[in-house]
Amino acid sequence: MAANTGEHEKFMAEAMAMAEEALAAGEVPVGCIFVRENTIIAKARNRTNELRNATRHAELEAIDEIMADPALTPPGSSGYPLADTTLYVTVEPCIMCASALRQMGIKQVLYGCSNDRFGGCGGVIGINDRLAHPSHPPYEAIGGYSREDAILILRRFYVTENSNAPTPKSKVNRVLKTEILPP
Amino acid sequence: PDQLDDGWGGLSSVDVDSGSVSKAPFPPFFRGAVDDILPEEELPFERFKPPPEEETADSIRTIQAWAVDVPDPRSIGLMLKWLRRSDLDASELGHLKRVRKQNDTSTFLLSVSTSPSLSSEPPSLPADIPLPAPYLLPVPASAALTLTSLDLKNALWPTVYAPRRKGEVEPWTRGRARWAWGAMRAAVREAQQRGRDAGELPVAAYVPAPYQSDADADADLASDADDKGADAFMAHDTRRSAAHPLRHAVMNVIRQIADARARSGDVAEQPIHTSTPGDEEENDSDSVPPLNANGTNYLLTARTLFTTHEPCIMCSMALLHSRVKEVVYLLPMRATGGCGGGTCVPALPGVNHRFGICRWTGDAVLEAEAGLQVDASVDA
Numbered sequence: 001m002a003a004n005t006g007e008h009e010k011f012m013a014e015a016m017a018m019a020e021e022a023l024a025a026g027e028v029p030v031g032c033i034f035v036r037e038n039t040i041i042a043k044a045r046n047r048t049n050e051l052r053n054a055t056r057h058a059e060l061e062a063i064d065e066i067m068a069d070p071a072l073t074p075p076g077s078s079g080y081p082l083a084d085t086t087l088y089v090t091v092e093p094c095i096m097c098a099s100a101l102r103q104m105g106i107k108q109v110l111y112g113c114s115n116d117r118f119g120g121c122g123g124v125i126g127i128n129d130r131l132a133h134p135s136h137p138p139y140e141a142i143g144g145y146s147r148e149d150a151i152l153i154l155r156r157f158y159v160t161e162n163s164n165a166p167t168p169k170s171k172v173n174r175v176l177k178t179e180i181l182p183p
Numbered sequence: 184p185d186q187l188d189d190g191w192g193g194l195s196s197v198d199v200d201s202g203s204v205s206k207a208p209f210p211p212f213f214r215g216a217v218d219d220i221l222p223e224e225e226l227p228f229e230r231f232k233p234p235p236e237e238e239t240a241d242s243i244r245t246i247q248a249w250a251v252d253v254p255d256p257r258s259i260g261l262m263l264k265w266l267r268r269s270d271l272d273a274s275e276l277g278h279l280k281r282v283r284k285q286n287d288t289s290t291f292l293l294s295v296s297t298s299p300s301l302s303s304e305p306p307s308l309p310a311d312i313p314l315p316a317p318y319l320l321p322v323p324a325s326a327a328l329t330l331t332s333l334d335l336k337n338a339l340w341p342t343v344y345a346p347r348r349k350g351e352v353e354p355w356t357r358g359r360a361r362w363a364w365g366a367m368r369a370a371v372r373e374a375q376q377r378g379r380d381a382g383e384l385p386v387a388a389y390v391p392a393p394y395q396s397d398a399d400a401d402a403d404l405a406s407d408a409d410d411k412g413a414d415a416f417m418a419h420d421t422r423r424s425a426a427h428p429l430r431h432a433v434m435n436v437i438r439q440i441a442d443a444r445a446r447s448g449d450v451a452e453q454p455i456h457t458s459t460p461g462d463e464e465e466n467d468s469d470s471v472p473p474l475n476a477n478g479t480n481y482l483l484t485a486r487t488l489f490t491t492h493e494p495c496i497m498c499s500m501a502l503l504h505s506r507v508k509e510v511v512y513l514l515p516m517r518a519t520g521g522c523g524g525g526t527c528v529p530a531l532p533g534v535n536h537r538f539g540i541c542r543w544t545g546d547a548v549l550e551a552e553a554g555l556q557v558d559a560s561v562d563a
Contacts, residue, residue, distance in 0.1 A: 120496075
């Protein structure tokens, strides 16, 4: 049941809507949705500031939502709760989330832009398929879906004054750059 | 300890051998003055030493930086003055010399470009100095730790030499070792009990109240796990009871701390960092904005986490996100661990926080064999 390109775009738009929600809430704008049999089963966004917990990334929020719903995780259906589930996320999952997704047996990850500081699906290290694991199978992670939107929303977050930073820098002279070159 | 340096701090040669471990109730560092510094070989743990890196031309990590040639020596003074006033943040270039002289030409380093393929614009230059166009070149990503590395890096760009010195590792006092001993025992006991009584995986994580070298803290040291201060947090693995594969002890303890801070309201006084100063400059570039800011709320700054098993990659990165100071673990997880087993998360290039890793070799090993074994394929 492979989704076609149009469906990928449709689902990434849903993930992007979650990123917009994060931005509106003053969070680093990352959003995601989990799709099973062409149906969205969970959507979430980054809540690290709200929950005072740097580990509450969008992916882990959504996974908890799925695991809290017995209808989505029928007991005994599979060793891996996400074996038939695809993740759409605006930014490449970080090393923590990439490992979590492998432990959950995710089928596939489609993401927007890559993350060369924390990326766990190739950005820094390939936790998804390059690192060996004694039991969890590797999964495919493909970037580039709605990549420009994903980059732009991050830029929109970073051009705004960040009053939470230890020593806020004046960003009055900062301009939002909109030009994006191919990767 | 040096002869044990096999690239993994000697960890791979260490085996738990109950027969050789003394059954004395207290290890030797319980004798002697609290504030005495313990010699490295008497510490109840071995520090993780990252493998030497960047000793060959292939292993030199580089970043792309914008540079400009200044052909006229008379312009150098003006150029330096302009650089000081410009808002080109040089924090990512602190390990490099700013100017390189070759023959009659001086070349100035201007700014970092993290993703050259995304960069369309070079930084703007002073209008009143005649200069050619700036260009990108690869420069070393970090200071040189050894003279071999320095030679290789200097060939790319003049680099700062910053060798690791022996004194750089933090000294431990007897008092602190006793504190750690108590903390590791507490974690071991928790894991044993949860494994035995509750059928959980026997894995626990403990963040004790920070060590204080005053007399009161000293009185607490040899005491039991029950004597947890308000600022101490203990959690165990609940993946079985919660039927959730990610309910690891470390994730649970981080959540516990976050919830406690949120409840007590003292977070209001803590700055919530959504960005770090080092990131700012990159945001000005044309690259993809960095994500080190992804919800950093430095829950574990200056804190030591004790755990019975080497944390998995997810948990190791969660600890990095939380800015833990150091992690002390008892049992290595060679296939799945994120602190030197499967990979070493804080040693990966690019990550913006490092934490210390210690493999416990002290007396808690006595208890380690009683019910703490988990399958080698488990992510602890």
